[in-house]
Amino acid sequence: MSKRVVIPIGPQHPALKEPGSFIITLEGEKVVGAQVEVGYNHRGIEKACESRTYIQNLYIIERVCGICSHAHSTAYLQAIEELAGVAIPRRAAYIRSIMGELERLHSHLLWLGVAGHEIGFDTLFMYAWRDRELVLDVLAMLGGNRVNYGINTPGGVRRDIDPEHIQKIRDMVDIVEERNKYYINLALGETTLHARLGGVGRLSHEEVIKFGAVGPVARAAGVAFDVRQAEPYAAYDEAQVKVITDDHADVFGRTVVRVLEIMESIRLLRFLLDNLPEGEIITKMPRRIPAGETVSRYEAPRGEDVHYVCANGTDILERIRVRAPTEANWHGMSHMLENDYLADVSIIIAAIDPCYSCTDRSIVIDNRDSGQQTIFDWKQLRQYSIDWYRNRGVDPAKLANRLPRL
Amino acid sequence: MAKRNIIEKAIDWSRRKSPWIIHFNAGACNGCDIEVVDALTPRYDVERFGMLLKGTPRHADVLVCTGAVTLQTRDRLKRIYEQMPEPKFVLAVGTCACSGGIFEDCYCVSGGMDTVVPVSAYIPGCAARPEAILDAVVKLLTSLEKSQKAIDN
Amino acid sequence: MTDNVQGSLLAKFPYLESKIKEQRQGRIFLDPLQKEQFWPVFDYIIDELGYKDFHMLVGRDSGETMHVIYLLTDGGANMLCPKLEVEKENPVIRSIYSRFSNCTWHELELVDLLGFVVEGLPEGLPNYPLPDGWPKGSHPLRKDWKVEYFNKETLTYNPPSDI
Numbered sequence: 001m002s003k004r005v006v007i008p009i010g011p012q013h014p015a016l017k018e019p020g021s022f023i024i025t026l027e028g029e030k031v032v033g034a035q036v037e038v039g040y041n042h043r044g045i046e047k048a049c050e051s052r053t054y055i056q057n058l059y060i061i062e063r064v065c066g067i068c069s070h071a072h073s074t075a076y077l078q079a080i081e082e083l084a085g086v087a088i089p090r091r092a093a094y095i096r097s098i099m100g101e102l103e104r105l106h107s108h109l110l111w112l113g114v115a116g117h118e119i120g121f122d123t124l125f126m127y128a129w130r131d132r133e134l135v136l137d138v139l140a141m142l143g144g145n146r147v148n149y150g151i152n153t154p155g156g157v158r159r160d161i162d163p164e165h166i167q168k169i170r171d172m173v174d175i176v177e178e179r180n181k182y183y184i185n186l187a188l189g190e191t192t193l194h195a196r197l198g199g200v201g202r203l204s205h206e207e208v209i210k211f212g213a214v215g216p217v218a219r220a221a222g223v224a225f226d227v228r229q230a231e232p233y234a235a236y237d238e239a240q241v242k243v244i245t246d247d248h249a250d251v252f253g254r255t256v257v258r259v260l261e262i263m264e265s266i267r268l269l270r271f272l273l274d275n276l277p278e279g280e281i282i283t284k285m286p287r288r289i290p291a292g293e294t295v296s297r298y299e300a301p302r303g304e305d306v307h308y309v310c311a312n313g314t315d316i317l318e319r320i321r322v323r324a325p326t327e328a329n330w331h332g333m334s335h336m337l338e339n340d341y342l343a344d345v346s347i348i349i350a351a352i353d354p355c356y357s358c359t360d361r362s363i364v365i366d367n368r369d370s371g372q373q374t375i376f377d378w379k380q381l382r383q384y385s386i387d388w389y390r391n392r393g394v395d396p397a398k399l400a401n402r403l404p405r406l
Numbered sequence: 407m408a409k410r411n412i413i414e415k416a417i418d419w420s421r422r423k424s425p426w427i428i429h430f431n432a433g434a435c436n437g438c439d440i441e442v443v444d445a446l447t448p449r450y451d452v453e454r455f456g457m458l459l460k461g462t463p464r465h466a467d468v469l470v471c472t473g474a475v476t477l478q479t480r481d482r483l484k485r486i487y488e489q490m491p492e493p494k495f496v497l498a499v500g501t502c503a504c505s506g507g508i509f510e511d512c513y514c515v516s517g518g519m520d521t522v523v524p525v526s527a528y529i530p531g532c533a534a535r536p537e538a539i540l541d542a543v544v545k546l547l548t549s550l551e552k553s554q555k556a557i558d559n
Numbered sequence: 560m561t562d563n564v565q566g567s568l569l570a571k572f573p574y575l576e577s578k579i580k581e582q583r584q585g586r587i588f589l590d591p592l593q594k595e596q597f598w599p600v601f602d603y604i605i606d607e608l609g610y611k612d613f614h615m616l617v618g619r620d621s622g623e624t625m626h627v628i629y630l631l632t633d634g635g636a637n638m639l640c641p642k643l644e645v646e647k648e649n650p651v652i653r654s655i656y657s658r659f660s661n662c663t664w665h666e667l668e669l670v671d672l673l674g675f676v677v678e679g680l681p682e683g684l685p686n687y688p689l690p691d692g693w694p695k696g697s698h699p700l701r702k703d704w705k706v707e708y709f710n711k712e713t714l715t716y717n718p719p720s721d722i
Contacts, residue, residue, distance in 0.1 A: 042688035043433060043476055044512035047699050047706065060508055066437020066533060082583065110440065129444065147437040147533035209634075212613060212661040231585060231636035294582045295630060295638055306630065308617045323615040323665075331661035477711060478690040513699050513706045514690070 026342055029388075034337035049320045054080055054289060055154060057317065061307075064322060066147050067110065070096075070103045071300035072307075072322065073152045078233055079296035079309040080154060080317075084289050089280040090235070092156035097235040098169070098272050099142065099151050100298075101265045105176065106135040107301035108258045108265075111353045112183060115255065116396075118350045119196055120386035123400035124186070131179050134172045141165060156282030166273050173266050180262045182403055187252075187259045190402060195394045197252040201336040201348035204249050211332035214325050215303020216261065217352050219245045220253030227299035239271045251344075251351040258353075287315045300325050302353050326354045343388035346381050424456030425547065428466035428490070432483050433515065434473025437533035438500035442470055445536040457543065463489040468543070469523075474502035474509040475516040487523040495526040495546055499539060504528045564608060564639060571607075572600055585637045591626040591644035594653070601641050604631060605658065610639045613659040618669040620702045625650050625673060645675070654679035664688075674698040690714075 025033035045064060049057045062073040074096050081088060088096075109132040116124030136146040142165060143149025151157050161169075186193060203213060208221045218225060227233070228241040244260045246253040289311035296307045303325030312318040329352040336348050389395065431439050460466045463486045475483060487496065498519040501507040506517040519525050527542045564587060565579050578590035592600065604610045610631040617628040626644040633639075643652055652669075654677050655662050667687040669675040674696070686693075697716040698704060708718045 042478065042514045042690075043474065043509050044514040044699060044706075045509070047704075048509070048512045063435045063437070063508065063532070066435040067440060069435075069437070133444075145532070146535065147441065209612070210660070212659070225634070292582060293588060294586055295640070304614070306614050308615070308628070308630065310619070319617065319619055321615065321617045327664070328614075328661070331663075476690075477714070511706060513709055513711075514688075516711055 029341050029343070031337045031340055031342065031345070034334040046320055046322070049317060051316065053287070053315050054317065057320070058152065058154070059150075061320075061322070062148055062150065062152075065324060067107055068103060068300040068302065068305070068324075069148045070099050070151065071298050071305050072324070073150075074100065074234065075296045075298035075305050075307040075322075076309070076320075077152055077154055078298070079294050079307050080289055080311065081285065082294050082296070083292045083309065083311045084286055086155060086283055086285050088156045088283055090277045091160075091279040092281045092283075093234045094272050094276050095157045095161060095281065096152065097239060098161070098269060098276075099139070099149060099157075100234065101269050101272070102135055102139055102142075102169075104265045104301045105262060105269075106132050106139065107353075108262050109135065109176075111258060111301075111350075112255075115347065115350055118347045118382055118385070119389070119396045120382075121396035121399060123397070123403055124183075127179070127403055128183070131176055134175060138169055138172050141168060153282065155285035156280070158282075160281050161276070166276070169269065169273060173269055177263070177266050180259060180266070183259045184263070186399060186402060187255050190399055192394060192396055192399055193255070194252055196389055196396050197250070197255060197347065197351075198248065199250055199252075200340055200344045201251040201254075201351055202249055202340075203332050203336050207332060207335055208249075211335065212328050213303075213332045213352075214328045215299075215301070215353075216254050216257040217329050217332070218303065219243065220257045221249035222247050225304075227297045227304050231297060233296075233298065235272060238275065239268050241268065251347055254351045254353075288313055289315075289317070291318075293319075302326055303328060326352065329354075341388070342381075343385040346378070346385050424458065425467040425495075425543065426458050426460045426465055427468045427470050428460050428463050428486065430469060430471045430483065430486055432471055432473040432479045432503065432519065433476035433509075434500065434502060438472035438503070438531075441533045441536050442472065442499060442539060445539050463487075464491065466490050467494060468546070469494065469496045470499055470539075471496065471503050471519050472499045474506045474512075475519055475522055477514050477516055480516050480522055483519070483522050493550075495550075496523055497539075497542055497546070498525045498528045499542075500534045501530050501532045504530055507532065564637075567608060568600070568603075571603060572596075575600070586640075587638070588628070588640045589642055591621070591624070591642040593644055597641060597643045598653070601629065601643075601655075604639055604641060608639070609633050610637075613655070613662060614638075616655075616662065616665045616669070618673040618675060618700065620647075620673060620700065622702070623647055625675065627652060627669060627675070629655070650674060651676045651678060653677075656680055672698055672700040674701065 045060055048060060052060070058073060058076065061076045062069045064072045109128045113125040113128035113132070116122065116128060139149050140146045142159065142161060143151045151159060203217065203221055205221045205223055208218045208223050222245050224243045224245050226241055226243040228236040229243050242264055244257050244264055246256045248256070291311055291313040293308070293310040296309070298305045305325055306323040308321045309317060310319040333352065337345060340348065429442055469487060469490060471483065496519065498504045502509060503519045506515055509515045510517055516522065527546050529538050529542045531538055568575050568579060574596055575589065580588045580590070582588060589600070610633050612632045612634050614630045614632060616630065619626050619628065623646070624644050625647050626642045628640050628642045631639050645652060652675055654666055656679055663680065663684060664687055666677045666680055667684060670677055671686055671689045692714045694714060694716050709716050
């Protein structure tokens, strides 16, 4: 007896995505087939960029995704600075990297909370998002806004970091590091989490390459690729990144990679602060960018972000195309869902860390035998997952007593 | 709003004190969506006001919507609004939901929410801060309380 | 490393003379090629030169012609981008799906946004990314398409008649 389960996934992706669906075929409770159906929240950003100046485009590109806005903004500027033949001051490169690592911290903590929520471990959600607030306070202090920090400008950065800011960043990082030790202990040490997440959403090393998966999803399968290390940009030639990998190639592995990347980001932040060079924070950029084309790559928290830019010698670009990391990760999704249970669907999807907001959607269940159709919303799917695992003795909510009272 | 009997007043009071919210992303970059969810977390803790995030429009009092409405989500937004029972309120969260923001002239963007549904409160910001969202909800509830009192008296 | 790539390409495909543009270390772009010249180069880049990773493609309206730029890497920092050119009057291209199953949405965008015809995509894929009801034959990423002539209420495109 098979049921067709259609799981529409909410608008959550950068560059254009909107409620997309999954068509899932179940046999009993197991997923035997999954197909990503695509319907997207396309805004028309690429076209809009063709009628705005380079600096106006910066503000649109920054808002392709509100969680990794600095990633998009930096990738875009790297492309046009390269075409203009402009080298930004070293201090600006360091500041961009500092903001990038802070963004990675907030994004990974966000993910940790969302993943916790999906598996019924709401204490983790609350703790991770409370820690995240500390990071957002620092981001707002440096950039002026909690989201879309706007620190970048063509030729460098708009705002400097002063010694008081540096101390505040250090203080925050010390706290987050302490808290993250608990998250690492949870991830690496708790059998309940391993039972809940292990073996779920598998995507092997070969499959990662075949489907073009990026970021923590790829690194969790042992694919040791990180743009910061492969083609260092900004200050990463000096602040060398240790690429974090794992071999589990499943949701558990993706969790391990992210909590360890939080630690690595903390280490990088300390390096960047210790070695922050004196100097200017901005260099003059021409208004008209000489004709040419290039591709800029950036390691966003979710993975490789690719920006193609073609300039034509005027102050308006000829063509821009952005491929954000989550787009790359959707392709392996059907594969990840196969042979797992319906109860695993929500965490598998959450574990590729799609830009949030996938949880407002409804699910239509087509029962082929009875011909009946029922509407399931995401919350019900989530509750189904939590109950299913609880009935089998796996209850992540019980881990709440492993987290310190904070 | 008409004069109500005692049962209706009780329902109304409990609705004012505990509005149930549905959150819909009409085409946002997720910045505002995260701030809406952030409002649930310990620092802002919207649940102390009795606000609950609901999954379906049929149980919701308040539609909290983010994003510049795209041509694809326009109809869905309308349907969600229509499925909500009266009385219902709509919050446009973030500059894009208010007016379309910087995406307003993009070919696939319809514009702000009020091009599709009536809006009760506009919360600007890019992204709108959780405090601003809470502030808007409280103001909405207060104005609801005031106008109902005026009718009752 | 990059010199080897240029040397190998020129040795195998003399018609690439003066068509290989190195923007910087690790970024090589080829000038647009017609399909007879393009596909052997494409296959060679992947099979012989080891550029096996497909990251994205970019559709371009270049006036009388259109072209597609394929962004391929060697799994590391080096990117090699061959380009396939077609006449705008007959913009038919072959899909790369048999090589890279993760090309689908990129190629569907070429269809919707630029009006390419892509042969060889799997059956049953929906249009993407434009909404249902989008006027047929109206491709927003084309250079002569202007949002001012597009009516978002009625989903109709009405350019002035002198264009």
